[in-house]
Amino acid sequence: MKIAVVGTGYVGLVTGTCFADSGNEVTCVDINKAKVDALNRGEIPIYEPGLAELVEHNVQAKRLTFTTDLAAAVKPADIVYLAVGTPQGSDGAANLSALWSVVESLAPHLRTDAVVVTKSTVPVGTCARITSMLREFTGRDCDVASNPEFLKEGAAIEDFMKPDRVVVGVRRQEVADILHQLYEPFLRTEKPFLSMSPESAEMTKYVANALLSTKISFINEMANLCERMGGDINDVRRGIGHDSRIGFAFLFPGVGYGGSCFPKDVRALEAMAVQHGLEPTILRAVDAVNERQKSVLAQKIEQHFHGDLGGKTIAVWGLAFKPRTDDIREAPALVLIDWLLEKGAKVKVHDPEAMKNVRADYGDKLEYCDMRMDALEGADALCIMTEWKDYHSPDFAEMYQLLKSPVIFDGRNLYEPDRMKRRGYKYFSIGRPAV
Numbered sequence: 001m002k003i004a005v006v007g008t009g010y011v012g013l014v015t016g017t018c019f020a021d022s023g024n025e026v027t028c029v030d031i032n033k034a035k036v037d038a039l040n041r042g043e044i045p046i047y048e049p050g051l052a053e054l055v056e057h058n059v060q061a062k063r064l065t066f067t068t069d070l071a072a073a074v075k076p077a078d079i080v081y082l083a084v085g086t087p088q089g090s091d092g093a094a095n096l097s098a099l100w101s102v103v104e105s106l107a108p109h110l111r112t113d114a115v116v117v118t119k120s121t122v123p124v125g126t127c128a129r130i131t132s133m134l135r136e137f138t139g140r141d142c143d144v145a146s147n148p149e150f151l152k153e154g155a156a157i158e159d160f161m162k163p164d165r166v167v168v169g170v171r172r173q174e175v176a177d178i179l180h181q182l183y184e185p186f187l188r189t190e191k192p193f194l195s196m197s198p199e200s201a202e203m204t205k206y207v208a209n210a211l212l213s214t215k216i217s218f219i220n221e222m223a224n225l226c227e228r229m230g231g232d233i234n235d236v237r238r239g240i241g242h243d244s245r246i247g248f249a250f251l252f253p254g255v256g257y258g259g260s261c262f263p264k265d266v267r268a269l270e271a272m273a274v275q276h277g278l279e280p281t282i283l284r285a286v287d288a289v290n291e292r293q294k295s296v297l298a299q300k301i302e303q304h305f306h307g308d309l310g311g312k313t314i315a316v317w318g319l320a321f322k323p324r325t326d327d328i329r330e331a332p333a334l335v336l337i338d339w340l341l342e343k344g345a346k347v348k349v350h351d352p353e354a355m356k357n358v359r360a361d362y363g364d365k366l367e368y369c370d371m372r373m374d375a376l377e378g379a380d381a382l383c384i385m386t387e388w389k390d391y392h393s394p395d396f397a398e399m400y401q402l403l404k405s406p407v408i409f410d411g412r413n414l415y416e417p418d419r420m421k422r423r424g425y426k427y428f429s430i431g432r433p434a435v
Ligand SMILES: NC(=O)C1=CN([C@@H]2O[C@H](COP(=O)(O)OP(=O)(O)OC[C@H]3O[C@@H](n4cnc5c(N)ncnc54)[C@H](O)[C@@H]3O)[C@@H](O)[C@H]2O)C=CC1
Pocket: 006, 007, 008, 009, 010, 011, 012, 029, 030, 031, 032, 035, 083, 084, 085, 086, 098, 101, 102, 119, 120, 121, 122, 149, 150, 151, 152, 153, 260, 261
């Protein structure tokens, strides 16, 4: 099939590349010329494991191209995927301005039998609105479908190639058949292809992200409670997770969820509820708990240093909102760093992939260390904000020598408190006793 993917960000680039890899002819379109030029030079604008190799392979096979020319990409396309950003607007609802502008621009170039598919996360009713916009612009009924994406950054290729399920929202069975054919190569392990109305598909995406966010906020609240009552959330996590009704996934306590999706999607769903006259009690609580959780390490640091951080040097390991990505959108590490700078601390940072993005925002306000151990030299404490594999088994004796005082604030519970105590550290983590 000939496919146009509009919006070549995390989702658009992965979607386009994976569809090209399964034999389709894909043109990825973006409004950002610098990004398209970079892709045409063979440079990948984001860090996502395995993506660079897959892009290169499919470009060489002449199945994957990049352009800023929307008309040229749309004209021959059997399917036009929309994967532009849908960021949070000032009122909390999703801002769909990029999407509307794309729909208007592509309408004159759409083949009469083409299918337009939303891959972006869009509020319930968006497919219906695109359908009426296209009717207005083209004078005919066009097929518009929803196909929400469930990939995780850092595992995007794997998630796309081996999805737990594929969800499509369609008005006609013929459109479901076309999308089923497109996805068949990815469903060979008998994973379900679920066809429903566009409204249900759009809602499915928000409900999935909201439920995952709820699990995280729930375990974080329980972790904070454990700490005050003398329990250990790790033991509690194990204690509940073996119950097959509960399970272990997404119940790791930490410094709050970040990223470009959970925070905005919870708020967008909240906004939809309010628009429809429903009080989103749980969603508001999930968001509020998460905002509070981003400052739990700051509270521990403040207490330890008796509120005086002026002249102190703090090392921060992990800047990305999660491991295996360079994405720093809504990263909890940045909330901590802003607070440390405000308190007058000197901040030394390390991250395996995200330092370039942080440097673009913070410039010389921070000291950037290419090696994780360099960040520790002369530091009064180390804060761990992202659970990169690089931080799981460091040389604790060497760290002890490098740090000015052996104090660790671990926002991801990477180490065993008792062992840290034996190694001579003062060790604070989430939902476990400080030692
Ligand atoms: N990042 C993720 O892991 C996931 C994101 N999503 C959803 O996918 C959508 C896209 O997210 P990301 O890829 O992360 O966003 P992104 O910000 O990385 O990429 C969006 C791209 O769209 C381009 N764009 C904006 N206006 C355009 C226009 N008029 N014409 C052509 N291109 C245009 C931008 O230049 C940018 O390259 C969002 O709705 C998001 O909620 C869904 C699942 C996972």
